Amino acid sequence: MSTSPTLYILAVTLVVIMVATVWFLPSSSSTQTANAPLPCPNVPENDALRMDAQYYARDFGVSVEEAVCRLALQGEVGPLGPALRSGEPDTYGGLWIHHEPDFGVTVLFTENPEATLAPYVVDHPLEGIIKARKAEASLRYLEQAQQRAHALANSTGITVESGINVPENRVELYVIDVRGLTRALKDAGSRLPDHVKIIQVDQHSSPG
Numbered sequence: 775m776s777t778s779p780t781l782y783i784l785a786v787t788l789v790v791i792m793v794a795t796v797w798f799l800p801s802s803s804s805t806q807t808a809n810a811p812l813p814c815p816n817v818p819e820n821d822a823l824r825m826d827a828q829y830y831a832r833d834f835g836v837s838v839e840e841a842v843c844r845l846a847l848q849g850e851v852g853p854l855g856p857a858l859r860s861g862e863p864d865t866y867g868g869l870w871i872h873h874e875p876d877f878g879v880t881v882l883f884t885e886n887p888e889a890t891l892a893p894y895v896v897d898h899p900l901e902g903i904i905k906a907r908k909a910e911a912s913l914r915y916l917e918q919a920q921q922r923a924h925a926l927a928n929s930t931g932i933t934v935e936s937g938i939n940v941p942e943n944r945v946e947l948y949v950i951d952v953r954g955l956t957r958a959l960k961d962a963g964s965r966l967p968d969h970v971k972i973i974q975v976d977q978h979s980s981p982g
Contacts, residue, residue: 812840812843812844812847812877812903813843813847813899813901813902813903814842814843814846814847815843815846815847815849815850815899819842823842823845824838824842826841826845827841827842827845828841830844830845834873834874844873844877847877847899847900847903848871850898850899850900851869851871851879851900854869854879854881854894854895854898854900855868855869857894858881858891858894859913861894862883862890863912863914864884864912864914865883865884865885865886865890865912866881866882866883866912866913866914867881867882867883867884867909867911867912867913867916867940867943868881868882868913868916868938868940868943869881869882869940870940870941877903878903878904878905879900879903879904879905880904880905880906880907880941881904881905881906881907882906882907882908882909882913882940882943883906883907883908883909884908884909884910884911884912885908887906887907887908887909888906890906891904891906909943910943910969911943911944911968911969913938913940915969916938916943916944916945916969917938918967919945919967919968919969919970920936920937920938920945920970922966922967923936923945923947923966923967923970924936924947926959926962926964926966927947927949927955927959929962929964930955930958930959930962930964931958932949932951932954932955932958933949933950933978934947934948934949934955935947935948935949935975935978935979936948943969944969944970944971945967945969945970945971946970946971946972946973947966947970947971947972947973948973948975948978949972949973949974949975950974950975950976950977950978952972952974955972956972
């Protein structure tokens with residue numbers, strides 16, 4: 775997929791990170807039928823939006839008109855995340871936008887996902903294209919686990935980077951020497967929190 779000079783890709787996923795920028799592949803989950811028309815918010819169309827839509831249409835194989843609707847709907851997602859985080863802090867697990875095979879939004883909750891989401895999307899432009907799924911860990915827990923895991927890893931003297939993978943509902947520690955980190959944690963009697971996965975990488979994004 776080609777890269778456009780637009781900012782639309784910033785909304786592909788909404789993730790919380792501490793020391794590394796993490797990008798995730800679009801989810802294969804679909805919240806609409808293949809031929810269902812998207813609701814299109816009333817947005818003033820301008821040259822910048824039209825240009826963004828042209829890049830989007832080329833990248834995802836849709837019409838420019840549908841691309842305009844998708845980009846407008848992405849704007850509706852922005853306020854929803856903070857509202858869910860504030861209103862459901864104990865159960866909210868994060869959300870992300872997926873563009874293929876269909877456009878939609880997936881949001882995670884640890885309890886009663888559909889019932890929890892429902893009041894937030896009544897008469898909302900995203901109603902009908904947003905799907906709620908159950909998760910094991912809340913976003914608040916993952917953030918705390920990320921801080922704890924990162925601190926434990928750093929205490930071994932081994933450089934790591936970390937991120938929260940919202941679609942996978944887990945914290946990821948990125949490390950070059952996986953065996954070294956595992957051994958150092960064991961020798962120190964330290965145990966990583968639940969929902970933390972060590973991921974091997976060839977190099978870090980920052981010096982160290």
